[in-house]
Amino acid sequence: MFQPDFEAMPRTDLEALQLERLGTTLERVYERVPTYRAKFDEAGSHPASVRSLADLANVPFTVKDDLRSAYPYGMFAAPMRDIVRVHSSSGTTGQVTVVGYTKGDIERWGDLMARTLASAGATADDIVQISYGYGLFTGGLGVHYGSERLGAATVPISGGNTKRQIQVMKDFGVTVLAATPSYALLLAETALEMGIDPRDLPLRAGVFGAEPWSENMRTQLEEALGILAIDIYGLSEVLGPGVASECECKDGLHVNEDHFIIEIIDPATLLPVPDGEMGEVVFTTITKEGIPVIRYRTRDISRIIPGTCPCGRTFRRMQRVSGRTDDMLIIRGVNVFPSQIEQVLTGIPGVAPHYQVVLTKRGSLDHVEVHVEVGPDFAFDEIKTLEHLRRRVSAEIASALAISIEVKLVEPKSIQRSEGKAKRVLDLRSEGSE
């Protein structure tokens, strides 16, 4: 544990700290950010009326559109002379959003990412390769500051140039890898193509995040790379990486509750759900100065895992994100998360966990085709074994998603590998019927 005084703090002390910090944050945004002042005023509410953590449920939500319409600096709660860094979202889903950090924010972010790396077992003795993109994306620099805070030797290689990544990993004796899980899988494949078995390298742990991934993909990464693979979570609107992280128990991600208050709400009724139930994740930052967010609706789907963790951390755990309300596809009226498809594929020998979902219209009906790669080690000889494989994949996906689909087997490595967030859904439903 990097900061045991906080990470293992007794719950009553933690909740007192949260309430104190929440009050300061609410006053700060009410004074400094017109959007928040307007939200409170419209709701007939005031920061002073929040006297307990439970009262937070009466505070208005913040959504991505609030940040978009405040582009670029409208939601900042610190003057630009106090801002030392800006990052921005990728803008793949609309107008980009901009976030700003004060010197204090950068300090705290470093601490939180150091906690994250430490929960993968990293120490000052490690050599950390950061294969997240550097730049406006929070991933690269976010992990970078944490790695330096921890005292690890930091290799700021950024994303891309995959063969060089392997060479560096081998030559520099890298022990910890930070990357998106799909990129880590590409690194493993590429290493083998180069005649390097990653399991023979000193690499021993990986912190993977920035896109949803499955338990089966963890097994696959751990076996292919010979490492401990942990899931990390963060989003730029709340901080970037460092919001929550798994510990060595690999059973849920401890939320850094001394800096963030997590709530799970029902996205339809907007009411908080009890611990253990799935819903949309909502965060309130309670130490950020640059751009605090109050009850920010992340659109990520998860739940709080009830109970305590044997690692000794007292922070509550959120389950790995199982999809986003944005990514959620509504197919013939059924809610479908693409990550469920990956979950199925990694459980079937003979196929690779890479897939693409192609949605089209046949008449008025949605038609779903899932392209699945035959694994490189599959014995390709017999039509009947391939047909059997296709039927099995089709049946298992249909059973997991509760909708009928058509599976098309495609050649090994023919589905485009992503070097960042994987693009796995091709929705052609608005382009007319076939």
Add this chain to the structure above:
Amino acid sequence: MIEQVSVFLENKTGRLAEMTRVLGDAQVNMRALMVADTAEFGVVRLICDGPRRAVNVLEDAGFGASITEVIAVAVPDRPGGLADVLEALGSEGLNVEYAYCFVEPTGEAAVDIFRVDDPARARTVLSAAGIGVVEPDSLYSAD
């Protein structure tokens, strides 16, 4: 045992041409080729010189390829020649998954390739029945 190269191909225009070009560029000489197809994909089976190298070349070029063990039989060029072979296999309970045939340059006999459940036992059964099993060396140069 004959080492046959099996390649998985999507049904895409020009894909078979790309595959044969890859082999041609690598100086792999093909002796026989058979395409089995379904609506969605096909499996190409071929007998060629240096089958293991062929698999590596194809994999490097992004194809899914593997080696399958098959047996080759010189079938007498007369009516009932193939039936004799199949009856010999059938009487021992050996199931033929697929078969294809090509004619050797000598023109004396057709060579049939059989994929059976148990190629080693098939070989013994055929030899016992006096049917000539063709060795790899006479079909292609092994590697």
